[in-house]
Amino acid sequence: MHDPNLAAEALAGLPADIADSPLYSADLAPVPARHRNWSTYNFAALWISMAHCIPTYTLAGGLIAGGMNWWQALLTIGLGNLIVLVPILLNAHPGTKYGIPFPVLARASFGTAGANIPAVLRALVACGWFGINTWIGGEAIRTFLMTFWPGYADLGGGAQFLGAPLPSLLTFLVFWAMNVFIIYRGMNAVRVFENWAAPIVLVLAGMLLWWVVDRAGGVGPLLDKPSQFKDLSEFWPAFIPKLTAMVGFWATLSLNIPDFTRYGKGQKEQMLGQALGLPTTMIAFSAMALVITSASAAVLKGAPIADLWNPEFLLGQLTSAKAPAGLDAPLIASSATRAVVAVIAVFGIVIATLSVNIAANVVSPANDFANLSPKHITFERGGLITGLLGIACLPWKLMADPGTYLDGWLGGVSALLGPVAGILICDYFLVRRTQLDVPDLYRSEGRYGRWNPVALAALFAGIAPNLPGFLHAIHVVDQVPDLFAALYPYAWFNSLPVSMAVYWVGMKMRGQIAAAPA
16 A cells, blocks of 8 residues: 555554564455445446457357357357456455455465465466566567568567567567556556556557458458357367366456455445446457457458457458558558657557556555565565566567467466465355454454365365366376366366365364354
8 A cells, every 4th residue: 555544544453463463454454444445337337348358359259160150159258258257246246345465365264374375376477478478568569560660670680588589578578667667556556557558558448459351341251150069069169168268267356356456435335337348348359359250361361360360360451551461562652651650559459468468467466465574575576576477488489489388387387276265265155254353354363264174175175177188288297087188178167166066065074164144
């Protein structure tokens, strides 16, 4: 909390001994009720701005490439986001009720020391994705610079740093600094940024949609492409793993959503805002991407369809002075107009990538790292640690081998975090009956203890069946038994209920189930 008065007010609401607790800091303190000012629009804008990103843009393309037609792809995306909305709203509730962030909530179930395990797991996934999204944003800036300064591509004479060309590395660091700057301005700056980023990106995407459909004279050929699946028996084996992937897209946010809802005015505002913002935007933006790509296929008949799913490729064609393959002239004849389009395009991509990166990949690990040592690691320092680890993961190398790293390491770890969501939900709603002793969440020797062995056992029980498949996905082992290979694509769906069941049984055996409220 940057405001000293706000920090003092938060501390004033807690017992006197909490100020000296090693588990307390102003950044992790409960947000005072009168300062919880996020409205329905704020939460809707948060999700709208996060969903308007390049990975969302390409979702439908991946599903269509896997054999689905357009409505099957949108159905899969919509259903997956409706499913993940459930744990998001459930874990959002304690954030709004008590004003506490994710790592503090995790202390209730894992113990005050044990909470660092799920917090660090979540943080490391975010660091990887932070680096990747920062690389994407940096590449957009590089493309923009090359529009006005073609010689920028040759800057450094081919010099590289750990495999990254110097021009790309410089724009990566510029975009990295933009992310860190906003985080150092605090959570209110994040709220303000997400508020105006949401409509801007939507308007720019709408402009691109209108232009390309007008140029193509229609919506193009992809909407007429039939499904490759003849019946349900063929469709189902492809549908379920893809549905799991759609759930996994935002599964990590289902853990740390209290980091945002702690600022909410009330449960109605956060629930309605998120319900309006997440599934509707994911479906709408994926549909826009589908139509844009389909119409682009009619305009750029010589371009591979895989390239057309990349908005940077399409915008590069728009701003190029050279005629695309199969055409006699550039898409935009006027050099002045191309320059204006280049500015608008890079602005849109940068804003979209900044908004998802800060909200999804910086806020959570900043709090998670702060939880390791609240007296020494502030929210800002946690954000800086996230940024440095995002560089250390060498995202240009991750992007070079997406099959192993994106779908394997990062996608796999995200799926394996399902047990954490299950434990949090079970503890808060079924074990504690939504009643938390907030001061004891900041006491090392309080009622929640330092370690909860039941939570650790439930975490292991949820992860263990999917671990062989994960190790196979990242090429640590060559083969696994058929049972484990079949389980892994459904990791989130099977691990969450398993962890919930084990946690419930374990806490019941210890006699720690709270009585139902009268």
